[in-house]
Each structure stands twice: as C-alpha cells, then as structure tokens.
Amino acid sequence: MRMIPILAALTGLIATSPVMARDPVFVQSAPVKDQPVVRLDPAKGYILVDSHGPLQLMLMKIPSAEDRVAYTALRAERLATLQRRYERAAKAYPAQMEAWRKDRSQLRGDRPAMPIAPTDETLDTLPFEQMTAVEFGPLNRFGRVSRANGAISTYLQSITPGRYRLYGPVSSIPNGSVGICYCMGSIGFAVKAGEVVDLGIAGSETFVYDATQTAEDSFSRQPPLFVARPESMPVNARLKDARIVPATFFPVGKLPNFYGVLVSRIAPMPGVIAYQRDRIIDLTQRP
Amino acid sequence: MRYRTMLVTMAMAVAGATPLVAQQPVVYLAGDGSPFGLATATDAEHAAQTMPDLSFDPATVDPESYEKYYYFHRPDTDFATAFADINECDDYARGLRTAASPNIPGYAASLPGAVGGLIGSAAADLIVGSGERRRMRRINMRACMGIKEYRRYGLERERWQAFHFEEGLNAVSEEDRRPQLIRQAMVASGPVPTAKVLPR
Numbered sequence: 274m275r276m277i278p279i280l281a282a283l284t285g286l287i288a289t290s291p292v293m294a295r296d297p298v299f300v301q302s303a304p305v306k307d308q309p310v311v312r313l314d315p316a317k318g319y320i321l322v323d324s325h326g327p328l329q330l331m332l333m334k335i336p337s338a339e340d341r342v343a344y345t346a347l348r349a350e351r352l353a354t355l356q357r358r359y360e361r362a363a364k365a366y367p368a369q370m371e372a373w374r375k376d377r378s379q380l381r382g383d384r385p386a387m388p389i390a391p392t393d394e395t396l397d398t399l400p401f402e403q404m405t406a407v408e409f410g411p412l413n414r415f416g417r418v419s420r421a422n423g424a425i426s427t428y429l430q431s432i433t434p435g436r437y438r439l440y441g442p443v444s445s446i447p448n449g450s451v452g453i454c455y456c457m458g459s460i461g462f463a464v465k466a467g468e469v470v471d472l473g474i475a476g477s478e479t480f481v482y483d484a485t486q487t488a489e490d491s492f493s494r495q496p497p498l499f500v501a502r503p504e505s506m507p508v509n510a511r512l513k514d515a516r517i518v519p520a521t522f523f524p525v526g527k528l529p530n531f532y533g534v535l536v537s538r539i540a541p542m543p544g545v546i547a548y549q550r551d552r553i554i555d556l557t558q559r560p
Numbered sequence: 561m562r563y564r565t566m567l568v569t570m571a572m573a574v575a576g577a578t579p580l581v582a583q584q585p586v587v588y589l590a591g592d593g594s595p596f597g598l599a600t601a602t603d604a605e606h607a608a609q610t611m612p613d614l615s616f617d618p619a620t621v622d623p624e625s626y627e628k629y630y631y632f633h634r635p636d637t638d639f640a641t642a643f644a645d646i647n648e649c650d651d652y653a654r655g656l657r658t659a660a661s662p663n664i665p666g667y668a669a670s671l672p673g674a675v676g677g678l679i680g681s682a683a684a685d686l687i688v689g690s691g692e693r694r695r696m697r698r699i700n701m702r703a704c705m706g707i708k709e710y711r712r713y714g715l716e717r718e719r720w721q722a723f724h725f726e727e728g729l730n731a732v733s734e735e736d737r738r739p740q741l742i743r744q745a746m747v748a749s750g751p752v753p754t755a756k757v758l759p760r
Contacts, residue, residue: 456595456652457707527595529651533693536652536700538707546589551645551708553592560585 297343300334300405304413305429311511318434318464320409321517322499323506324426325476327411329452331443334405335436335461335525344401351398355391362388403531407432408444416509425474427509434466438525439498443534450532457527458538458553460498460545462520469517473499474506497542522546524555599647601742606639609742611750612723616716618755626714626758628698631724632748634710643745649704650741653697654727690728697727706760710748713755723747 305311305319313319322328336344369385389395398404407430415429438461443452464470475498501519502508508517524546530536541547547554614631634642702712723743725732 457704458592524589526589526592529595530653530700533696535696536703547586548707549586551704553589554586555589556587558587560587 297347299340299343299401300407300433300435302407302409302430302432304409305415305431306413307415309511311429311515313467313469313515314431315467317431318466319469319515320428320430320432320464320472321415321469321508321512322428322472323474323502324410324428325423325474327426328428328475329410329442329444330408331440331445331452332407332409332432332437333402333440333528334407334433335438336401337435340401340435344404348393348396348398352391352393352396355396359388359390363390400529400531402438402440402528406440406445406531407437416511425506429469429509429512432464434464436461436463438528439539440528441534441537441539443532445532450534452532453535453537454528454530454532455539456530456536457551458546458548459525459528460522460539460542461525462522465518467516469512469515470520471502471508471517472520473501474503475499497540497545499542523557524553526553594644594648594651596648596651599644600640601643601738601745605738605742606746609739609746611746612743613719614715614747614753616719618714621714621716623714625717629715629717629720629724630712630758631715631720631744632705632710632712633750633753634708634748635752637710637749639745639749642749643742645705645708645710646741646745646748649701649708650737652704653700654731690730693728694726702760712758712760713753714758 305313320332322330334340366385366388373381373385409430410426410428413428414426416427418425418427439455439459441453441455441459443450443454462470462472499520499522522542522545538548539546542556544556547556632646637645705712723740725737725740
C-alpha cells in the first residue's frame with residue numbers, strides 16, 4: 274500500500290518525458306498543451322485519442338528503410354568505439370598485470386580483469402523499438418469533457434511522421450516499469466506530416482457485442498481497445514481546422530518484454546487482428 | 561494495489577480469451593513467431609533428461625499452493641513444439657533483459673535514464689521486490705502458456721521443485737535453466753494428465 278504513492282509519483286515524473294535517442298533522433302514527441310488556441314505544426318504528425326478514463330499508452334516506431342540504415346550505422350559506430358577502447362585496454366593489460374603481480378603492498382587491489390573483445394552480440398545499444406518508445410498520458414491531457422455517462426479525456430500529441438506500433442499500457446521507469454505489454458500481438462498505424470491521426474475512442478463503453486457470434490468466438494469475448502469515433506462524439510472544437518484522418522490499423526508481430534512488465538496481447542479487433550492460439554491472423558488481408 | 565490487481569485481471573482476461581474457432585481459411589501475419597527466435601534442444605540434451613515424477617496424493621496438498629506449484633500440458637503437442645513454446649514464454653517472463661545503464665547510448669540523455677541511474681535500483685527493489693518479481697514471472701508464464709492453450713495442473717511442492725525454478729532479483733543461470741526447461745517440455749508434451757485442469 275505504502276508503495277503506491279511512490280509509484281504514482283515516479284509514474285508522473287516519467288510520463289512527461291518520451292524516451293528518445295540522442296544520436297540520431299529517430300522520434301520526437303510532445304503533448305499538445307491544453308491552451309484556448311491550438312496551432313499545429315504542418316511538419317509534424319499528431320496522434321489524437323479520446324478515452325473514457327485516464328490513458329497510458331506506449332508507442333514504438335516501426336523502422337523505415339532509412340531508420341534501419343541509421344540504426345545499423347549507430348550500432349557499428351558504437352562497436353567501433355568499444356573496439357578502440359578494448360584495444361587500448363588490451364595493450365595496457367600486460368603492464369597492469371605485471372604491476373599487480375609485483376605489488377606486495379597491503380593496498381594491492383583485485384587482479385586486473387582481462388579485457389573482453391566486444392562483438393555485435395554483446396553490444397549494449399538499446400533495441401530500435403525501445404530507443405523509439407514514446408509514452409502518452411495519463412498526464413498532459415489536451416481536454417476533458419464531462420458527460421452524463423462519465424468524463425471523456427482527450428489526448429493529443431505531436432510525433433515524428435512514420436509508422437508506429439502500440440506496445441501497450443506501459444509506463445517505463447528503469448528496473449521498475451509498470452503496465453502490460455502487448456508483446457504477443459498488437460496493432461500499428463501510420464502518421465503523416467500535417468495530419469492528425471484519430472485513433473478513436475479507447476474504452477469499451479461504445480462497444481456493441483455481436484449477438485450472432487458464439488461465445489467461443491474471440492471477437493465476442495473481448496472488446497477492442499479502440500473503437501471508431503461515433504457521430505455522437507465529435508472531435509474537440511479547437512481542432513476544427515485540423516486535417517483529421519481516422520487511423521488505419523494493421524496487425525503487428527511479437528516483441529520482447531523490454532520493460533519486464535506483464536505480458537499479454539491486444540484484444541482482437543474486427544477487420545484488423547484475430548488469433549489462433551498464439552498465431553496472429555491478419556484480417557486486413559483476404560485469404 | 562487496486563491498479564495492480566486491475567492490470568493482472570486485464571492481462572489474464574486477454575490471455576484467457578478463447579481463440580477464434582475458424583473453419584474458413586485465414587491469413588497469418590508474416591513473421592508472427594517468437595521474437596527471440598526458435599529455441600531448439602538437441603536429441604542428446606533431450607535424452608540426458610529424465611521424465612519428472614508427477615505422482616502425488618492431492619488430498620495431502622492445499623489447493624491454494626497450486627497458484628505457485630503447477631505444470632503445463634497440451635494434448636497432441638510434440639517435444640520440439642513444447643520446448644520452443646516454453647522457451648518463448650520463459651523469455652517474456654524473465655523480465656528485464658536489457659538492463660538500463662547510463663552507458664547505453666541514447667538512454668542516458670533521457671530523463672528515465674537519469675532517474676534510473678540515481679534512484680532506479682533503489683526504487684526497483686522498493687516497487688518490485690524479489691517476491692513481486694517471482695510473482696510476475698508466474699503470471700507471465702501462465703498468461704503466455706495460456707495464450708498458447710496449454711492447460712495448467714497443480715503439483716506437490718517438492719515434485720515441482722525438481723524441475724522448476726523461481727526467479728526474483730537473482731537471475732537463474734543458463735546452465736541451471738536449460739535442463740529444467742527441457743524437463744518442463746517433456747511433461748508438457750508427455751502423457752495427458754488425469755488431474756483436474758486449473759484455471760489459466
């Protein structure tokens with residue numbers, strides 16, 4: 274119980290800071306401030322989502338061809354740096370060892386560790402996905418509207434144009450992250466410059482069960498995470514001049530549990546993703 | 561506490577979703593396999609392990625203990641498939657594979673990296689202690705194996721310990737881990753248990 278306020282404080286601290294690479298910067302992202310007048314940058318893409326409750330989502334970029342080249346170069350550069358460091362250490366090692374062997378004083382430390390040559394496998398560069406992780410919510414809401422059936426929170430965040438996957442409701446704190454990763458199946462969508470991609474409504478209140486489907490059918494068991502925005506729920510009035518496009522979702526494959534959180538997958542989504550055991554069915558493709 | 565319970569419930573709910581019973585042809589997503597690659601065991605490794613003893617008298621065991629002590633089985637599953645599945649789930653469940661460290665490029669510059677360097681370790685132990693990590697491991701193994709439609713059966717503690725490990729803050733080494741995963745796969749692909757199937 275005592276841990277929860279600390280957890281909440283840490284979550285709050287981290288929630289505002291997208292995890293970003295320094296060199297090169299693959300993804301830049303920031304929440305759009307809740308101001309009376311909103312100006313969107315045509316060079317940036319935006320993500321919009323309404324939610325029945327506070328929302329906490331982590332996105333990761335799906336690498337483009339250019340991203341792959343840049344990431345490979347970054348790894349190669351890191352490897353070269355470590356290789357140079359290793360060569361220096363290996364050169365100095367015999368003398369260090371000799372000095373250690375001769376040292377008979379009480380101040381003699383531990384035996385010097387033999388330098389180990391770096392390899393691509395042992396490289397400590399973060400995976401591309403983790404390097405491009407972007408969190409949004411639950412803080413920095415763009416708006417909140419009270420309704421008879423509960424409040425709706427709106428989140429609006431700028432993001433580098435590209436293709437992204439939903440990693441899940443994850444809040445990352447090194448060595449102590451919380452949430453659920455959709456490691457075993459999720460969805461992605463594209464963000465274009467000058468566009469606001471509308472993910473729709475997060476939450477199940479607007480989900481209508483299809484009574485024609487059997488209880489064995491996974492579609493009828495779980496509401497999808499996002500449902501398309503109904504007519505009755507218009508986009509925030511401050512975005513009336515923005516170019517808003519409904520997200521086109523597609524299924525994406527499995528990813529490791531980078532943050533050591535709970536493992537799951539996104540609920541099946543009609544027309545997008547379904548499952549057979551742990552196999553992912555692409556409903557955007559016709560058999 | 562409520563948040564944590566909710567997360568667990570959500571994870572289990574999705575994990576437990578019955579898959580689509582599809583007679584019609586479907587298109588599988590290309591590259592929908594394990595993100596860790598396909599794990600394999602050689603025939604020699606397999607042959608070197610003995611089938612664990614699963615016999616015990618359920619009357620002598622508190623069913624509550626099955627929350628911790630259980631094994632998986634799926635009918636019509638061969639050893640190679642079970643071994644690959646158990647390894648994939650083990651890889652999700654072993655948690656932080658990429659330890660955050662200030663010398664990781666692209667990480668130190670971010671606030672989480674800085675916070676991690678200062679208070680990360682202390683906070684991690686406070687928030688996710690060893691017992692909590694062991695619990696998370698159990699939940700993730702259940703969620704993942706449940707998604708793969710393995711059934712869960714209870715086991716007596718000592719029988720369980722003979723071919724399972726728990727993993728908290730201290731990692732279990734590869735050489736200790738692998739034989740146990742092989743034996744778990746032997747059980748998962750072995751004779752169909754007569755015991756009661758537990759909830760996923």
